[in-house]
Amino acid sequence: MKPDFVLLVSCVDRKGLVAAIATSISAQDCNIVESAQFDDAVTGRFFMRVAFTAPPGMTVERFDEAFLSVGSAYGIDWKVFDLSVKVRALVMVSKGGHCLNDLLYRTATRYLPMEVTSVVSNHTTWQRRVEHEGIPFHHLPITPETKAEQEARLLALIEEQRVDLVILARYMQVLSDATCRVLEGRVINIHHSSLPAFKGAMPYHRAYERGVKMVGATAHYVTPDLDEGPIIAQDVSMVDHADTVDDLIAQGQETESRVLTRAVKAHCEHRVMLNGHRTIVFK
Template identity: 45%
Template sequence: MTCPDQPGVVADLSARLLSFGCNILESNQFFQPAADSNREDGLGSFFMRVVLATPEGLDFATLQSSIDEFATKFDANISLQPADKQVSTILMVSKFDHCLQDILYRVQKGTLPLDIKAVVSNHADARNTVERLGIPFYLWPVTKDNKKEQEAKMDELIERTDAELVVLARYMQILSDDLSSKHFGKIINIHHSFLPAFKGAKPYHRAWERGVKLIGATAHYVTPDLDEGPIIEQDTERVNHAYNPDELVSRGRDIEARVLSRALRLHAEGRVFIDGHRTVVFSK
């Protein structure tokens, strides 16, 4: 839940939940002062995430109605969903499949709450990996002449599968401004944290040539501004002169995979709030 900061928000919501016999198991809150808030009304922002234990036989429709009344009263954006919900997801990948493999493994082991509806790629490399798991695989090569057509297919697939999340798991194509804007908040990308210093091909090799001492990765929401969307998760690792370019690539792929998976878990569990160009993340 997020709303303009004002007295009585927590008290009102807690009282409503108590009236339905709900028990609060976890509560995270954050206040953003007006001076730092992205709100256009000049007020501060309040963010809150609550985990509930609900009594057996609870009338969820009535609870939702009360939550809707709360939202109207406090001008709040609020959602209510099962804590064990699996988020319907489409994965997009090109040739490098380390992030894809990591996601699929975690989903199989039950540590990443995603329901993979399909995998889309502009290369055939991952087809066997995906199809042996019974997941639909779509091979849609992209050129400057057919990009609009292929993105239309992607848009239709999102609608047809009711996908709530699209993951660019090292998908090496730039999405159009239209597609990025239409699905803002539900497309997550991973990239190495050398940007903008090492844009383009072979960033780890170029970083080695410059003698970098830290490598890392950033997971963020996709916007029309390339690789500048709200950041969800980041991590770094120290390296030194003894690492050759291939070792940097290998270390970098490990970081990319784990940062992306952490970001996906945070998003799927409803722990990420988009606040303008920034995010509020209630980590465990």
């Protein structure tokens, strides 16, 4: 049975907490179809994700109102999501299109429960590909001198399109600290695992020269601390001594695409919760 809503809960752990949450959901004539929880022994915080079906006419506002008494009694921070409402995502890309292509395909096949409102790029490389999908494409070139103006235009697009999530699909520009703060918790980035060992241009070539035995990727939320935001997903593939630089690049790009899609899917299904600088990703 597919759920209609998802409830995310975080609070200090207390006896009777789970029972109180379940009772409140049941009292609203809702039925729990999926539940996962985590008790962080280090911080003493409790985290829970509950997916449930609901009777006709149920809304986020109606559920919140009925859940308020339990939430207040147990000091719960909670949020409810209506799964019939798709996440509105804006994708940013530069010249490398492997992650973009995977996101477009996974969205078209409904593997990713999101709507791509537009694609923004500082190049026109993928304009025809994007417009072929019927998705608006915005070319926002950038230089050090125009960075503030370009990001102001980006933020205006995000506001205009009511964007919930920004996906940096190998967008090779660093967002300013101010923009990162405005979009806190709403931007997912992907980068190869050769960081920080092989920074800068041609990282796979440098990794090949050092004889690395695996290539991987990390997807994380963006913060003002470059490539140090809370990690959502990671993966690696093994490298053979006979692999060429092109083999490494192909493996790396495939891994980047897979990891980014995994992170985006978890976010869109409301499976990710922040726990300080770490994440809890419910399966």
